[in-house]
Amino acid sequence: MEPTNNDVIAIALPKGRLLTPILELFEGIGFPCVKVFSDSRRLIYEDRDRQLRFLILRPADIPTYVERGAADMGIAGKDQLLEQRRDVYEPLDLRFGACRLVVAEPAELHKQDDPHSWSNLRVATKYPNLAEAYFSRKGIQAEIIKLTGSLELAPLVGLAERIIDLVETGQTLKENGLVEVEEIVKSTARLIVNRASLKTKYRRVQDLVEKMRAQVEAHTAGARA
Template sequence: MKLKIAVPSKGRISNPSINILEKAGLGLKYNNNRKLVSKTHNENIDIMFARASDIPEFVSDGIVDMGISGIDLIKESESEVIELTDLNFGKTRLVLASPEDSKINSINDVTSEMTIATEFPTLTKKYFKNHSLEPKIVKLSGSTEIAPFIGVADLITDLTSTGTTLKMNHLKIIDTILESTIVLITNKESFENKKPLVEAVSSSVKGVIDAVGKKLIMMNVKSKDLDAVRKLMPSMEGPTVSEVLSKEKTVAIQAVVDEEEVFELVNNLRKAGAKDILVVPIERII
């Protein structure tokens, strides 16, 4: 049983996608996007590099079993896929924007006589249909921001993370059409017929995501100080306590904690009697 996973060959989500797969244990043997396919350290799993916009359809059509893509591209292509895991990066919004000196300040100011420029005609058309509007939709392949200023369109719909680029181009956001993030996807046939491999990849990737911002703290504590130390320990399930073979009555404690808690926690633990404190990175939490 072979499994093929499609990842973007270039662009803003390519390297983060590859990094997550490698942290999940699927190291690429040929990490070169000039190659169409790369084997991994698992002989049953290959990685295929593709254009980000093609990946939802490749997964939906069964050309590949799994893929990494944005919700915006999935919805735009109307691909039938199963979303497995949110990869927790690449958050963006598809927004409706007008020139900052325009009198168009909300969807209520838009009429069907207006023209909209976009790279997402399907999502844009659906959005306006939901508002009982049928403006002319002009599909552009790039530089959408300039469309209102060269007479191509009255408004645009475009992706933005912070809105800075739109503001720099003298555009104002008047509505949000869709919020998007990067997700791991599969198709129904692969999910059913290759379930063990699909679930293994999905759980490993989710383990990487869950480990972000987490640290493992380990320490030795004298038995008399155990209660004081244990009260300080935040943890997923409560700290793990085990006996240390030593002359003194000592126990070892370990727990998973949030990274932002580490500085204050370590100092409080030391004051409570903990010693030999180790803070260790976590690659995955399964």
Template sequence: MMKGNKLVLAIPKGRIFREATPLLKAVGIEPEAEFDDPESRKLSFTTNKYGLNIIRVRSFDVATFVALGGAQLGFVGSDVLMEFDYQEIYAPLDLEIGKCRLIVAQTKETLEIDSPSRSSSMTVATKYPEVTKRYFAERGVQAECIKLNGAMELAPALNLSRRIVDLVDTGKTLAVNGLKEIEQIADVSSRLIVNRAALKTRPKLIGGWIKSFTEVVNGQKVK
């Protein structure tokens, strides 16, 4: 149960984390020193703002914490919001960090043999089964998803699936593993998300943070 004026901001580990710290600084949030220490086992950190704590969790879990009200604010990739359409989450601001793309890829060899537009079903290895099913269904293809949590690029070579749906940044990992991008599903960037009930019950506080982050993101664009 949330007590008093406590506010929790959830930030994903990994890719987005590095780009998130300058943003925090720009809005005046200074986490305790251990926050920047990747070796630290701590999961929750105090900040210079009274009552504001930051938690560091997995990207998909940011959305879960915010949806269930464990955290009131969060940074999360739009890929996660596409996978889980949580009703309890608002995503008012594009933070313009963590930019990458969600794509479909397959091996260069199979590319000539079959094109995705001619199959009625296919196996796809992915971390995003919902997005994948929806995307292929719109094209009249039944996607049989194999849920993997990482190293999707291995799946075609080891005969788990013909295709993969994954995030790419530069496309290097794809190339190294003999894969070629065939379609793009979406552009991805990180969003500021807020819990619905928190925004309704503490409109000034949460609204204030949305405003601060918006000003910083817009300001950076001008520069």
């Protein structure tokens, strides 16, 4: 008998830098089938035996898919969750994909700049809500320019004096002549769950959550040893 939609658990996974540790996580809990995404362009895979459906999406789209029930579960960066403020359940910090959201500016500007004297700024970012909240807390008037990529270019061509962007090592900033000024928030990958699915598919969802939790704890303990 074919599984119904109510039987299947749909899990949204992000393209990009988080995919490799996610595939390792799922392999660790006994789902090596997700490796199909590592060397192909397919966007969906169904494991009929386990009644699982995996979706590969743009990272920024995953909170929407989960909130609206197109996916029962998903993995998203904390930065996206804070920016989008979607109504989803967040049961687990997966403790990988660590990065930081920072304010950065050109090195030449940094030599004479004092963040305590900021009053009116033009800032380019992919995170307008977090940027606005950050400057509002500081009482700073800021014009927020939303971009979707190549933020490092904005100060170089005069579109904005500063940027707010996600960094891991900061190397990309350095290569483009930018200097980190202040950190706004730290981010790691988080497991998120649709609130209705948590009720209607509770046992299966909770089983997956606990398997991932045990794998994360085991990996953390191994790293400390």
